[in-house]
Amino acid sequence: MTVTRNSEILFLYDARLCNPNGDPDEENRPRMDYDSGRNLVSDVRLKRYLRDYWIAWDEEDWTKRPWSYPQPQDVWVRTMGGSVVSAKQRIDGLAQAFFHDTGAKKQSTKDVAKDSTFREWLLARLIDVRLFGATMPIGSEEGAGSHITYTGPVQFSWGYSLNRVELLPSSTITSHFAGRERGEKGEYGTMGKDWRVKYSFLAFYGLVSAWRARETGLLDTDVKLLGHSLINSLPLIATSRSKIGQTPRLYLRIEYKDDATFLGDFRTRLRLGKDEGLESNADVSLDFGPLVEWLKGHQDAIQWAVVWAHDEFGPGAALATGLKEELGEDVVQDLNDLMKKIRASS
Secondary structure, eight states: OBOOSOEEEEEEEEEEEEOSSEEGGGTTEEOEETTTTEEEEOHHHHHHHHHHHHHTOOHHHHHTSTTOOSSOOBOSSOEETTEEOOHHHHHHHHHHHHHHHHOOOOOOHHHHTTOHHHHHHHHHHBHHHHHHEEEEEESSSTTOSEEEEEEOSEEEOOEEESSOOOEEEEEEEEEOOTTOOTTSTTTTOEEEEEEEEEEEEEEEEEEEOHHHHHHHTOBHHHHHHHHHHHHHHHHHHOOSTTTOSEEEEEEEEEEESSSSOOOOOGGGGOEESOOSSOOSGGGOOEEOHHHHHHHHTTGGGEEEEEEEEOTTOHHHHHHHHHHHHHHOTTTEEEHHHHHHHHHHHO
8 A cells, every 4th residue: 555644763773893974075084073073874875775785686585575566676776787877778778678568669768758657667666766756867868858756755864873983093005906907097006095983873864754655656565665674784785895884773663643743853852871982882871761752742643663673782672662661562563573584584
């Protein structure tokens, strides 16, 4: 079913001795708010993990697991054959796939884009567009002509660390590539800076708009998959040299009873025991009490509280217990058991 109720999301993860999101304008230093000492991560970086995770799925992943999509899903933003694909090349390729799948008469991409059947086919195929939206240029040249534009019902703010983050002194690293010819660029290797955070406990706030879901056809199944994918994409996709060291700690989605309710950024209700000198998850003391009390005050508006906590993140277990006590066990859906079943069936 298409989403008919709003949700708000809190996603917490930590990063240790790695670079969660480098800034190319700052020698690829981790993005920082230097006034507050907070580490920053863009929503684009978070969505990239999700898209890369979905691209890696095969047909069975899409059709046999609990969500049981009728067909494998694709994503709009991707590379093909290791090469970056322009938006125009991508929409042209999708138009050809549409002709093949449906047997529709072949015509120009500009003309077929006017066909509501093609747009419905696109939305049924592209899960990231149903979730996050997209702007698809339709024209003879990039940046010319008309566009298909969807505003995504799922939006995330920039993430920021709850603690003050220390950047480790950067060392200069060199890379040498086998097979370089004499005089070729990179013959003597390349040099760069290796910037990392010591420890960053990061928090993202997101929302799911039922009003926007009408435009993209966002499914309840898509929202459930989003939670699973946030939890699993980091440990499985963030495995490059600079990204390894990131671990999801908590996912919370509050689903309301209507399409009008939004309470606001959950992060403002979190209380970190100390925000300096943290070196690992074991140092994190996080009080969810103000958040639970706040949600209790609005419990008449809440349909479900969906929660998952890493088994080594003690405050997360306390949150799940607090939600069950204050909102009722019949309202709280614990994802930990579901995750175990999914892994057992993989």
